[in-house]
Amino acid sequence: MRVLAPSVRARLTLWHAGVLALVICIFSAGILLFVRARLYRALDQQIGDDLATIEKVYREETGDLGELAHRMGITRFQVVEGGTILYQTPGWPPAGTTPYRLGTLADASHRITAARDETALRQTLWTLAVILAMGVPCAIGLAIGGGYFLAGRMLSPVGAMAETARRITAASLTKRLPVEHPQDEFGQLATVFNDTLSRLEAAFAQLRRFTADASHELRTPLTAIRSVGEVALQRSLSAPGYREVIGSMLEEVDRLTRLVESLLTLTRGESGRIQPTLEIVNLSGLAVSVVEHLRVLAEEKEQSLAIDVAAEVSAKCDPAILRLGLINVLDNAIKYTPGRGTIRVGVRETSSGEAAIEVEDTGLGISAVHHGRIFERFYRVDQGRSRESGGTGLGLATARWAVEANGGRIELESEEGKGSLFRIVLSTLAREPLVGT
Amino acid sequence: MQRLEGVAILLCAVRVLIVEDETKVAKALREGLEAEHYEVRVASTGEEGFFLVHHESFDLVVLDLMLPRRDGLEVLTTLRKRGLQTPVLILTAKDTVDDRVHGLDSGADDYLIKPFAFPELLARIRALLRRGRPDQILKLQQDDLAMDLVTRKVVRAGESLELTVREFEMLEYLLRHAGHVVSREMLARDVWRVTARATPLDNVIDVTIARLRRKIDDPFATKLLHTVRGVGFALRSERG
Numbered sequence: 001m002r003v004l005a006p007s008v009r010a011r012l013t014l015w016h017a018g019v020l021a022l023v024i025c026i027f028s029a030g031i032l033l034f035v036r037a038r039l040y041r042a043l044d045q046q047i048g049d050d051l052a053t054i055e056k057v058y059r060e061e062t063g064d065l066g067e068l069a070h071r072m073g074i075t076r077f078q079v080v081e082g083g084t085i086l087y088q089t090p091g092w093p094p095a096g097t098t099p100y101r102l103g104t105l106a107d108a109s110h111r112i113t114a115a116r117d118e119t120a121l122r123q124t125l126w127t128l129a130v131i132l133a134m135g136v137p138c139a140i141g142l143a144i145g146g147g148y149f150l151a152g153r154m155l156s157p158v159g160a161m162a163e164t165a166r167r168i169t170a171a172s173l174t175k176r177l178p179v180e181h182p183q184d185e186f187g188q189l190a191t192v193f194n195d196t197l198s199r200l201e202a203a204f205a206q207l208r209r210f211t212a213d214a215s216h217e218l219r220t221p222l223t224a225i226r227s228v229g230e231v232a233l234q235r236s237l238s239a240p241g242y243r244e245v246i247g248s249m250l251e252e253v254d255r256l257t258r259l260v261e262s263l264l265t266l267t268r269g270e271s272g273r274i275q276p277t278l279e280i281v282n283l284s285g286l287a288v289s290v291v292e293h294l295r296v297l298a299e300e301k302e303q304s305l306a307i308d309v310a311a312e313v314s315a316k317c318d319p320a321i322l323r324l325g326l327i328n329v330l331d332n333a334i335k336y337t338p339g340r341g342t343i344r345v346g347v348r349e350t351s352s353g354e355a356a357i358e359v360e361d362t363g364l365g366i367s368a369v370h371h372g373r374i375f376e377r378f379y380r381v382d383q384g385r386s387r388e389s390g391g392t393g394l395g396l397a398t399a400r401w402a403v404e405a406n407g408g409r410i411e412l413e414s415e416e417g418k419g420s421l422f423r424i425v426l427s428t429l430a431r432e433p434l435v436g437t
Numbered sequence: 438m439q440r441l442e443g444v445a446i447l448l449c450a451v452r453v454l455i456v457e458d459e460t461k462v463a464k465a466l467r468e469g470l471e472a473e474h475y476e477v478r479v480a481s482t483g484e485e486g487f488f489l490v491h492h493e494s495f496d497l498v499v500l501d502l503m504l505p506r507r508d509g510l511e512v513l514t515t516l517r518k519r520g521l522q523t524p525v526l527i528l529t530a531k532d533t534v535d536d537r538v539h540g541l542d543s544g545a546d547d548y549l550i551k552p553f554a555f556p557e558l559l560a561r562i563r564a565l566l567r568r569g570r571p572d573q574i575l576k577l578q579q580d581d582l583a584m585d586l587v588t589r590k591v592v593r594a595g596e597s598l599e600l601t602v603r604e605f606e607m608l609e610y611l612l613r614h615a616g617h618v619v620s621r622e623m624l625a626r627d628v629w630r631v632t633a634r635a636t637p638l639d640n641v642i643d644v645t646i647a648r649l650r651r652k653i654d655d656p657f658a659t660k661l662l663h664t665v666r667g668v669g670f671a672l673r674s675e676r677g
Contacts, residue, residue, distance in 0.1 A: 258639070293641065320632075
């Protein structure tokens with residue numbers, strides 16, 4: 001069993017009171033010692049004066065020591081000369097319950113001892129001690145009470161935040177914590193918390209969209225398989241007819257397989273389960289090889305596919321993953337550029353010293369409203385047309401993952417009707433890749 | 438030549454053991470392999486497979502890794518420990534690099550990831566059975582289409598054909614698998630050497646096939662390169 005940890009409020013109060021008690025105790029002890037020392041010094045001074053007077057009388061023998069004793073009243077003293085007591089006040093040595101303080105003045109011939117009653121002094125000290133002893137617990141009590149109250153006041157936003165946070169679930173992610181003082185610690189905490197909530201809300205929304213899209217994408221081939229099969233069963237077909245039907249079903253199976261394959265790659269990649277193996281890669285060489293790879297597609301559409309590699313540009317990345325990304329970007333460009341269009345692939349170093357691979361086309365262009373979501377899985381600018389062209393709807397999402405897994409970013413500059421420019425920007429320096437976001 | 442091969446197979450039928458618990462898959466595999474003149478035995482559990490391997494002799498074992506009770510890898514490891522030499526092809530739905538390495542380390546000769554294309558399974562089986570025999574083919578031929586691997590010349594009906602490097606490699610692959618269906622996955626992996634299955638290559642393959650067909654088939658009466666809808670492509674005489 002775990003011992004219940006006391007609340008922050010209680011801990012804060014206890015610490016506060018403890019420190020205060022320690023300080024007060026040290027302070028009280030100091031006062032007591034200081035006052036005691038001062039009082040005793042004053043008493044000793046008086047005794048010293050007495051001794052001086054007695055000695056004066058004794059030396060000059062101008063007066064009677066007895067009279068001196070009488071005149072000095074409360075003072076008690078004893079004068080000893082060469083072993084014999086010359087004079088001593090009655091009741092010497094002082095004894096009994098009344099405390100006395102003694103002082104002695106001595107030389108070779110004589111010794112004078114004087115005593116003074118210190119009852120008043122002790123009483124003063126005692127009174128002071130009592131006052132302090134009663135005051136300290138009161139002060140500590142007050143400190144505990146005040147501290148507890150203040151800590152409660154200060155911590156009340158935390159309670160409110162916890163209460164709000166408790167009410168936030170996946171279904172009510174739109175709620176936000178109130179931020180009263182944005183500058184103080186709690187305000188900052190609430191702001192950070194709210195930012196996290198915003199990101200979470202966006203992630204959840206994306207996930208919901210993705211789930212809906214994925215089920216739609218998966219259902220489309222499934223529906224085709226099912227209906228083609230069911231319709232074929234109701235009719236009597238010749239052998240070539242059945243062949244046709246089965247072939248058609250297999251085509252859809254192929255589509256499903258490709259979709260699942262791409263989704264798996266993407267999911268594994270985004271959850272960081274595909275670790276990039278970094279090496280220095282000649283981007284120019286990689287771009288040339290990808291262009292040659294897909295050139296037949298451009299040729300088939302009579303597009304001009306130009307490659308513009310200025311100088312050798314290298315970056316530290318995983319060549320296989322980056323290649324996958326670039327193939328997807330270029331495939332996308334070829335797909336959405338009409339026949340006889342132009343596609344240019346360029347590799348260069350940017351003014352800020354980064355490596356950039358650009359894929360520019362004279363295609364349909366992408367209107368600015370789609371820019372934010374074009375890299376999302378299954379996001380399509382034009383639903384019908386895109387599926388017609390045989391894409392999985394995962395190409396650009398795969399491309400973005402591939403680039404980001406290599407610590408880079410992918411940018412889009414495009415205007416509807418004026419073509420698009422996709423830019424893969426990679427750091428030329430050896431930087432830690434960011435796997436998953 | 439086709440016919441001769443068939444006779445040879447019939448004379449000493451190649452025995453294949455399939456260890457697969459999924460009844461539908463097992464049935465499809467049995468029928469598909471029997472159509473290719475293999476003699477097939479099916480075991481539906483690891484135990485049964487283990488027993489059969491011990492009591493009968495097989496030329497090849499197709500082993501599913503996810504088996505009830507006894508894991509496929511465990512069966513394989515035990516068999517290898519006991520000195521079994523028969524080539525083993527594993528079928529698995531796990532496709533991470535670690536899984537593959539683990540499978541091959543346990544003594545598998547090859548692996549195939551589910552869902553796989555049946556033509557590919559056939560090609561792998563042929564390759565495994567061929568293993569160890571020298572492969573010194575310098576010329577490939579199908580009907581009047583001939584390819585010289587040394588001079589890299591392709592001739593059909595006495596007419597020399599100009600092919601690009603990729604088209605040549607693709608035709609070579611199709612000729613090596615002449616009479617059998619070749620799937621797009623096989624072409625992607627073996628001709629384009631692309632291992633990431635998420636790479637959008639199907640269009641490239643289709644276009645290259647179309648171009649190859651224009652060169653080797655269009656000018657001639659007999660068509661050799663056929664599309665098997667939903668499965669892949671095959672190089673064979675029209676009647677076959």
